Each structure stands twice: as C-alpha cells, then as structure tokens.
Amino acid sequence: MAISAGPAKPPARKFSWNDPAVRGLFYQALAIGAVVFIIWYLASNTVANLNARSIATGFAFMNRESGFAIGENLISYGPADTYLRALVVGLLNTLRVAVAGILLATILGTLIGIARLSGNFFIAKAASIYVEVLRNLPLLLQLFFWYAVISETMPGPREALKPLPGFFLSNRGFKFPLPVDNVAWDFAAIGLLLAIIAVFVVRAWAKKRRDATGQQFPTGWTALALIVGLPLLGWIIGGAPTAMDVPAMRGFNFVGGGTLSPEFAALLIGLVTYTAAFIAEIVRSGILAVSKGQTEAAEAVGLSKAQTLRMIVLPQALRVIVPPMTSQYLNITKNSSLAVAIGYPDLVSIANTTINQTGQAIEGVAIIMGVYLTISLSIAAFMNWYNKRIALVER
Amino acid sequence: MTMEAAAEAEIKAPRRADAGPWGWARVNLFSGIGSSIMTVIFFFAAFILLPPLVEWAIIKATWSAPDIRECRANGGACWAFIAEKHRLMLFGLYPYAEQWRPMIVVVLFIILIGLSCSRRFWNLSLIPIWLVGVVSISILMWGGIFGLTFVENEKWGGLPLTLILAVFGMVFAFPLAIVLALGRRSRLPAIRMLCVGYIELIRGVPLISLLFMASVMFPLFLPEGANIDKLLRAQIAIIMFAAAYLAEVIRGGLQSLPKGQFEGADSLGLSYWQKTGFIVLPQALRIVIPPLVNTLIGMFKDTSLVVIIGLFDLMNATKASFVDPLWRGASIEAYLFVSLIYFAFCYFMSKYSQNIESRLSQSNKR
Numbered sequence: 001m002a003i004s005a006g007p008a009k010p011p012a013r014k015f016s017w018n019d020p021a022v023r024g025l026f027y028q029a030l031a032i033g034a035v036v037f038i039i040w041y042l043a044s045n046t047v048a049n050l051n052a053r054s055i056a057t058g059f060a061f062m063n064r065e066s067g068f069a070i071g072e073n074l075i076s077y078g079p080a081d082t083y084l085r086a087l088v089v090g091l092l093n094t095l096r097v098a099v100a101g102i103l104l105a106t107i108l109g110t111l112i113g114i115a116r117l118s119g120n121f122f123i124a125k126a127a128s129i130y131v132e133v134l135r136n137l138p139l140l141l142q143l144f145f146w147y148a149v150i151s152e153t154m155p156g157p158r159e160a161l162k163p164l165p166g167f168f169l170s171n172r173g174f175k176f177p178l179p180v181d182n183v184a185w186d187f188a189a190i191g192l193l194l195a196i197i198a199v200f201v202v203r204a205w206a207k208k209r210r211d212a213t214g215q216q217f218p219t220g221w222t223a224l225a226l227i228v229g230l231p232l233l234g235w236i237i238g239g240a241p242t243a244m245d246v247p248a249m250r251g252f253n254f255v256g257g258g259t260l261s262p263e264f265a266a267l268l269i270g271l272v273t274y275t276a277a278f279i280a281e282i283v284r285s286g287i288l289a290v291s292k293g294q295t296e297a298a299e300a301v302g303l304s305k306a307q308t309l310r311m312i313v314l315p316q317a318l319r320v321i322v323p324p325m326t327s328q329y330l331n332i333t334k335n336s337s338l339a340v341a342i343g344y345p346d347l348v349s350i351a352n353t354t355i356n357q358t359g360q361a362i363e364g365v366a367i368i369m370g371v372y373l374t375i376s377l378s379i380a381a382f383m384n385w386y387n388k389r390i391a392l393v394e395r
Numbered sequence: 396m397t398m399e400a401a402a403e404a405e406i407k408a409p410r411r412a413d414a415g416p417w418g419w420a421r422v423n424l425f426s427g428i429g430s431s432i433m434t435v436i437f438f439f440a441a442f443i444l445l446p447p448l449v450e451w452a453i454i455k456a457t458w459s460a461p462d463i464r465e466c467r468a469n470g471g472a473c474w475a476f477i478a479e480k481h482r483l484m485l486f487g488l489y490p491y492a493e494q495w496r497p498m499i500v501v502v503l504f505i506i507l508i509g510l511s512c513s514r515r516f517w518n519l520s521l522i523p524i525w526l527v528g529v530v531s532i533s534i535l536m537w538g539g540i541f542g543l544t545f546v547e548n549e550k551w552g553g554l555p556l557t558l559i560l561a562v563f564g565m566v567f568a569f570p571l572a573i574v575l576a577l578g579r580r581s582r583l584p585a586i587r588m589l590c591v592g593y594i595e596l597i598r599g600v601p602l603i604s605l606l607f608m609a610s611v612m613f614p615l616f617l618p619e620g621a622n623i624d625k626l627l628r629a630q631i632a633i634i635m636f637a638a639a640y641l642a643e644v645i646r647g648g649l650q651s652l653p654k655g656q657f658e659g660a661d662s663l664g665l666s667y668w669q670k671t672g673f674i675v676l677p678q679a680l681r682i683v684i685p686p687l688v689n690t691l692i693g694m695f696k697d698t699s700l701v702v703i704i705g706l707f708d709l710m711n712a713t714k715a716s717f718v719d720p721l722w723r724g725a726s727i728e729a730y731l732f733v734s735l736i737y738f739a740f741c742y743f744m745s746k747y748s749q750n751i752e753s754r755l756s757q758s759n760k761r
Binding site for chain 1: 422423424426430433434437438582583584585586589596598599600601602603604607608611612614615616617618619692696697699700702703710714724726727730733734737738741742745
C-alpha cells in the first residue's frame, strides 16, 4: 500500500537557512531594504529641510527669466531668455569644446604616440618627456597655467597682434573675419551634408563591387572630390558671395567677426595637450601590439605600403586602441566641466549660476548629472558598437 | 678540434653599427632622409626656443625682491615671489607659528606611503602602522592636546590638505570598492544590479558634479540642525568617487584569476567568505597593484578640483598667494613651483607602479 499510485512527489523544499537559494533571497531583500531605507531617510530629511527654508521643488524655475548674460553662445541668447535656454547654451558650449577636443587630441596624441616609436633619438625622447610631464600634472593646474599664459602674455586689444590682415590676437581672444550671412552658405552646408551621405553610399557600393568582381574603385579620391565639390557647388549656386565681416577696433574692444575667447582657448589647449599624452600611450601600445610578421607577410603578398597600413596594421592596432580610447573620449567630455574654474560658460558653470540664483540645488545637480550620464552612455554605446564592428570574429 | 674551437673564439663579433659617438649619431639621428630632417628641425626649434627660456628663467630672473615691480624691471622670472610666499602655498591659512605641524604631517604621509610601497610590509602589519599614522596626523593637525593649540579644520590648507583628501580618500574608498567589485560579480541579481548601478552612475558623471552635490545637497540630506563641515563633505564625495573607479580596477583583478582557483576553493568546501578572503582577494589584489597606483595618481591630481568648492588645498592656496597686490601677476611662477610638487609625487608613484608591474610580470613568467 505504501508504494501505491504514481511517481512519488519530491518532498516539498523545507525552509532552511542552509539552502543557498533562501539565503540569496534574504541577502538581496536585506540589500534592497537598506538602500530603500537610506534613500527614504535622505529624501524625508531633504523634504523637511526644503519646507523649513520654503524652497519649492520642481523644474518650474526653468521657464523663468534668467537675468544673466553669457559671454559665448552658439544660439542667440540674452538675459531676458529663460533658464532653460541658458542651460541649452551651456550644453552647446560643452559639446563644442568636447567635440573639438576629441578631434584635436586624437590627432596630436597619434602624432606623439608615433613619435615615441621613432628611431630618431631626440624625437622619441622629446615625445616621452612630453608624455611624462603632462600626465603627471593635474589638469586643473594646466588649465590655470594656460589661462595665465594667455591673459598675461597677450597684449591688450589696442596693441593686438595682427598675424594676417583682419585677424587679431589679444588678451580678449582671437578675432577673425567671418563670411557675412548669406543663403549661399546654407547651400554649402547642405552640400557638405549630401557629400557625407554620398561618400557612405559610394563606399558601400565599392565594397560590394570589390567583393563581387575584385575590381578596385578609387573611393578615397571620389570622397575627397565629393566633400570639396558639393559644398563649392552649393556656394556657387547661391551666387558665390565673398563679403566678409571683418573685426574692427571700436572704443575699447573689437566689434564684428568671429571670436575664440581666451577661456575657450585655454580650456581647449589644456584638454587637448593633457589628453593627447594619454592617447599617445594608447596609440603606442596599439602599434606595438601588431607583430612584425604581419607587415612582412603583407609585403610578401605584394601589398603596397599604404595598403599594408590601411588593411593590415591599422585594423589590428585599432582593436587594441579602441576600448581605452573610448574612456579617453569620455574623460575629455567629463573634464570639460573644469571650464567652470576658468570662467568658460559650459553646462556646469551655467548650472552653478542657476543654483546660486534660484537656490534649486537638487534640480541643478540633477540636470548636470543627467546630462553627463546621457553623454557618457551615448559615447560608450557608440564606441561599443564600433568596437564590436572591428573586433576579431573568433569561432 | 681544440685548435678549431680556439680559432673560432678568435673571430671577433662584428663591429656594432652604433659604436662610438659618430656611429651612434648615424644610427639614432641620421638613419634616413626623414630622420635627418627631423633632427635638423629639432635642433632648429631648440635653438629658437631655448635661449629666451633660459634668459627668462635664469639670466634675467630675480631671486630676492620686496615686490613684483622690481622683478618686472629685470624682465625675467620672479622667483623672489616663491621665496616670499612658499609657506602660504604649502600650508595655506594654517597659523604661521604652528606650521611646523603640517610640515611633520607631510613627512609622516611620505613615510606612510613609502612603507606601504615596500613589499616587506604587504601584510597585516600595515593596519597598526596606518592607525598610528592616522592618529598622529589628526593630533598634529587639530591639536588641542599635549599643549598644542587647537586649529579648526577651516584653517587647514596646502599640501597636507591635498594629501589628506587623496590618501584618506583612497584608504576609505578601498573597502567600499572591494564590496562593490565583489557585488558586481555576485550571482544574486539584485545585489549585482545595485553595484553596477552605483559604479556606472558615478563613473558617468564628472567629479565636479559630485563635489557640487557634496557642497550644496549634503546639507539638505541631514536632519534639521545637524551639520558636517565642508572638508568632510568633500572627503565623502572623493571617497564615493574613488570607490567606483577602484571597484572597476579590482574587478579586473577578479576577472583575471583563472577559474581553477574558484573551483579549487569550492572543492575544498570553503564558504564564500573563506574563498574570497583566503584564495581570491589575496591573488586578485596583488595583480592589480599597478592600476591601483595609477588610480591613486589620478586621485591625487583630481583633489585639485576642490578649488571649485572653495577648499584651500595646494592648488587653491597657490591661487591665493598671488592675490596680494604687491605680487599681482606672478601667477606663472607660482604655477611652475606648484607643478614641481605635484610632479614629484605623481612621477614617483608612476615609476613605482611601472617597477612593480615589471617585477610582477617577471614572477608570472616563471
């Protein structure tokens, strides 16, 4: 009777502290509970404090008039505009210095990285001294240094240096002529955009044809012709205007033209020279990681020097270079926040002014963190995608 | 046979191509057209840049002067400024008569770091050494007992403050980082998620935003009436920041351990904490010493950011030194002087990390 119907049910799992699954659940519940409690505790204190100081929470202040001026703005902005617009101006300034910094630091870093591998004793030594010195000094110190160099060694606007007619170099920054607003320049910009799209299309088509027929297509030259030609065409269609807005001395300062402010210049120089030292090391180790046999084999199968570099060495070096390079690009973006120390109106600087004026500390810090997190995660996602594309496909 | 061997030994090694100064120059400076052009450009640039630099820094420099105008009249660097203001730069607003105390603190820090660098002390004896160090540093900085006058920490500044922020930041961040790194590799999804969230959040934002948070938001977090001072708030922000970066470094060490180590520990029946404490961490931490030192270098440099929330660390004390109207405009000299201090610390640490790295890789080769 005891061994009657059906397969025996497994005994129901008894509750036991020796069961790892039970303990796992317990630990997780404990951790989440602790975190929730801490957040609840801090939040309730914060609410009580805000009530005591009668500060209203929320982002309603963003639509109020900011009342402060910003020295540099890519979009039109005045003190009568809202805080929201001021913050957007700051964000654009951050992106401007970050993008320029990433491009220039990559170029300078690559050059220095290659120079460190040079057979020439002095070039290699100079490059390695550069890397050692710049890496071992705080970036903030370097920014202050460059700012002091620019603002103390440059002459005043009246005695401005004139490297070229229409260009002025003074402690107010670098002034240069800008083309007068004209629809032709919009055409040129559209031409550039079309050219970039066309280059991608041509490249994809050329690769397909090469894979199918083995015929080479001069993609590089075509791309160059497109990138130069289409904007030029747009400019000519627009009537080929040549009027320039040349800066001129009026009273105590310059009027007209474009400006690179001393703050922007110091920030850009500091970021680029500092990050280039790190990029140089990354590039050097990337190149060293490609074994010599690869180059020799490429020569043996009859590839030209340029082909060897482009098809054999670079793809393999990039595999080593890209992941650490990603973190350097992220570093440039995050380090651009040091702008606040030398008075360049980046996002952090403007958010700081906003916090001081409105007292909305939590919202201000949340905006800064949210924006940087978004930028960081987007760059990381893009570089991960790129890294996956160039990664070695194994098995 | 022996004759042949002797004859063979007689044959000299071929003359090296880079023997002698001319040979060296031919190989290292003029090996080809490109290299020769580079050498010429290099010498030309040195010829243009070096003389004015030497003239500014040495020949026309002023070594002692009552104010900056005399320096500027000579046309060179104003090292007299450094002679006048070095104590403000090094110790900030610490009472002048008591500045021997922060001086000893700096020496203590150097001794502590030096001892920790020595392999002989890579064991539990470090804990009492650091405890004694921390206690004596606190006594010296604060005073109030043993007949030392009390100095509140608003007056702390300069190099000791920088060292306190960087070194204590690392020391307190370290245990937190170990927990985060282990949590990130945990099997328990909730714990893993919390750790990943914390690490990625902190690593995604600049240190400045954390310092801002510390200076404007921490006061709101505390119950009514409670208050913590600015230095402690900045220190907490730096600890939070350092912990996320250290956790990633330690995770690298955990991941590089061969799986056999974990399985071996499991097969011996060790519990999770025994496995982690006796098998995993001792090996993982040893592997990551070089990147840990690199993180310390980064932390040391990053403490200069506390300028932005108004603490008087080495950087800010330097900026304060040339506010004096008698010495206005000596900023470049001041920055060069303070660069030397930062460089000395960072360069020593980076050389140490390279040294350890090559020794560790040697022992791995065996």
